Structure formats: C-alpha cells, structure tokens
Amino acid sequence: MKLVALSRKEAYDILTNRVYVFLVIVQVIILLGSFALASVSSVALDPELIDKWGGGQFLKVGVPEDIRGTILEKNLKEENLKLVYYSDLQGANRALGLETSATVYLMGDGDVGVNIDAGSIFYTILSEKIRRASESYNIERSLGDLPSGEIDKVKEPIRLSIVEVNKDKGVEVAIESLYFVGIMYGFMVPFILFLPFFLGSNIVTDSIVGEKERKTFEVLLMTPLSSYMIILGKIIPIVLFSVLQSLAWILVLYLLHVPLYNLPLIVLLLFFMALGFAGVGVFVSSLVDSTKEANSAITIILFIATFILFVPLFMDVDFLGQFIDFIPSVVLVKLSTSQSPGGVIVDMLPSLLFSILVFVFSTFSFKREGLIRL
Numbered sequence: 001m002k003l004v005a006l007s008r009k010e011a012y013d014i015l016t017n018r019v020y021v022f023l024v025i026v027q028v029i030i031l032l033g034s035f036a037l038a039s040v041s042s043v044a045l046d047p048e049l050i051d052k053w054g055g056g057q058f059l060k061v062g063v064p065e066d067i068r069g070t071i072l073e074k075n076l077k078e079e080n081l082k083l084v085y086y087s088d089l090q091g092a093n094r095a096l097g098l099e100t101s102a103t104v105y106l107m108g109d110g111d112v113g114v115n116i117d118a119g120s121i122f123y124t125i126l127s128e129k130i131r132r133a134s135e136s137y138n139i140e141r142s143l144g145d146l147p148s149g150e151i152d153k154v155k156e157p158i159r160l161s162i163v164e165v166n167k168d169k170g171v172e173v174a175i176e177s178l179y180f181v182g183i184m185y186g187f188m189v190p191f192i193l194f195l196p197f198f199l200g201s202n203i204v205t206d207s208i209v210g211e212k213e214r215k216t217f218e219v220l221l222m223t224p225l226s227s228y229m230i231i232l233g234k235i236i237p238i239v240l241f242s243v244l245q246s247l248a249w250i251l252v253l254y255l256l257h258v259p260l261y262n263l264p265l266i267v268l269l270l271f272f273m274a275l276g277f278a279g280v281g282v283f284v285s286s287l288v289d290s291t292k293e294a295n296s297a298i299t300i301i302l303f304i305a306t307f308i309l310f311v312p313l314f315m316d317v318d319f320l321g322q323f324i325d326f327i328p329s330v331v332l333v334k335l336s337t338s339q340s341p342g343g344v345i346v347d348m349l350p351s352l353l354f355s356i357l358v359f360v361f362s363t364f365s366f367k368r369e370g371l372i373r374l
Helices: 001-016 018-045 047-052 071-078 087-096 123-142 147-156 178-213 217-221 227-255 263-287 291-313 318-326 329-336 342-373
Strands: 060-064 082-086 100-105 112-116
Touching: 001 018, 001 178, 001 217, 001 227, 018 123, 018 178, 018 227, 047 071, 047 123, 060 071, 060 087, 071 082, 071 100, 071 123, 082 087, 087 100, 100 123, 112 123, 112 178, 178 227, 178 291, 178 329, 227 263, 227 342, 263 291, 263 342, 291 329, 318 329, 318 342, 329 342
Parallel strands: 060 082, 060 100
Antiparallel strands: 100 112
16 A cells, blocks of 8 residues: 555656656657658658649749640640740749749750759759659650550550559558658657657656655655565656557557557557666666756766667667667567567567666665665
C-alpha cells in the first residue's frame, strides 16, 4: 500500500507539473507539424502527386506566342503545366520570377530552350516536367513520319504488366510517395515514439534530485519502503505515462493514415525503452545532489543517446556499422514496416537486454547512495 501511495504522489506531481503538460503539447505539435511537412514536401517533389492534388495551377510556364500549335505546346500541356503566353521571348523572360517560374521557347534550330527560376519552391518538379516534355518533343520531332502508336512505343519501350498480390494484407498510407514513406517511417515514427522517454528521464531526475534539495530524501530512505520499492514508486508513473504517450501518438498516426505493423512487439520494445530511459534518470540522480548538476549530466547523456538512436537513420556512421541492426530506432523502423517480423525479433533482443541491464545497474547505484546517506 505504501508503494501505491508513493506512486500516486509521483503521478499527481507529474500531472500537475505545468512544464510537463506543456512539453506533451509540444510533442503533439511536432507530430502534426512533421506530418504536414512530409506531406507538403512529398507533393512538391513528385510530379504525379502534384497533378493528383491539383497543384498544376502553380506550375506556370511562360511561352512566346509562336509556340502555339507546335508539338512542344502539346507536350507541355500533357505534363499539366499552366502555359502563360507572351507576345515575344523578351516579354516571357521579364515575367520570369514574377508571374512565372520558367520560360520555354524554341530556338532557331528547333531545339528547346529553357530559362528557369532556381529560387522557386517548385524548381525540382518543374525541371522534371519540362525535361520530360522536351524529351517527348525531340522524339516526336525526329520520328514525325511514323504513326502515333509507333511513336508511343519509342517513348515507352517497356511496359510492365503488374499483378498485385496480398492486397488484403496491404495498408493504406496517407500519401503514396517514396519520399513520404521514407521520411515518416524512416525517421519521424521512431523520433515521435521515443520522444516521451527523453522527457521521462528528465522527470525522474527532477523528482529524485528535488527530494535531495528539499532535504526529504533521507526521510524517504528511513520509511519502511526498501530502496527497490522507492525506485519503483518513483518510476512506475513516468514509465506508464511515457508508454501511454507513445501509444497515443501511434493512434494519432493511424488517424493520419500512417499505420504500423506488429503493434504488440512495438509496445514491448517501447516499454523496455521507457524502463531503460527511466533507469538512466535514476542513475544520474544517484550521482548528483543539485538540479543544476542533474540537468547538465542528463543533457549530455541524452545528446549521446540522440546521436546513437537517430543519426544512423539518415547517414552512415562507420563505428556503429556492425551494430546498426540492433539499434532500437532501427529495430522500430523494421517492426513498423515489416509484415514478417521473425528476423527482427532477434535484432530486438539486445535492446531489451540492454534496457534491463541499465535499470538493474541504476537500482544498485541508487541503493548504494541510500546506504551511504544513512
């Protein structure tokens, strides 16, 4: 019962901590903001997506009047580019960067000339669309005597016959884009789901070190509770809240059509990660006596953890190469995107074992600190 009372007290302190509530709200903003940024970026970088979402109206291309009725005009319109006609090339160039993002014209030898605003947000996608239109124009110009069907075969020499299988096992993603899937599952999902644990480490540290600064730590050690019970009473609420936050973010991701596979295994991994991060907070608290020292120490440790967890997701780190499959963030990416988690379970075991070892080590460190003080 005393353990329950201590846990309730810690839970109340956490829920009435305005900074904690504020940081939870910040996490929601980060989640929604990252989803919006990934969505907008995906549409802005994918020619098919921008057409599907009606973004072609923003792809304004200035052309001189003499391009009317030409093959190039037809090819540009096939790319869903919005053509703005000007009396001459000089007029089209003057509007470049103001009314239009590119100017396309035919040179004297019949080749395509392009002037493009490199500062436009649609520079990449506009360049690709104009390149494809120019390529089609050159093919049609050189094969003008052939029937249209033969020209189409030259444009698209290989046509794949795709048969979709296991459609019933597929999931609907918000945006069918390689960039969107890569940024969301390859970075944002592990970042968002692990973020509550970073906050949890700080909360544990503040709780224990706060007891020391208020001179109530020794009183707590003299209660009938053992050192292990005190640790459990301190970390149970924050571990529970951290895991619940991660589960809430998973629910939000589902509502945003970013579903995750293997939820039971993901929850298991998240629980042990929460336990490990809480153990880090306990360990730091056993070494320092002031909030200032605790904040400095936990900041350094969490910085190192951030580097190990997230940097390998988007760049090669040579000294982590042989361990990369066992890094928790990489394991989470595999679990959330794999329908067959057999091999991933083996990769997950080192993370679970390491979290247990961190917690056990921090427990002994805390007990030793208590004995010294008594």
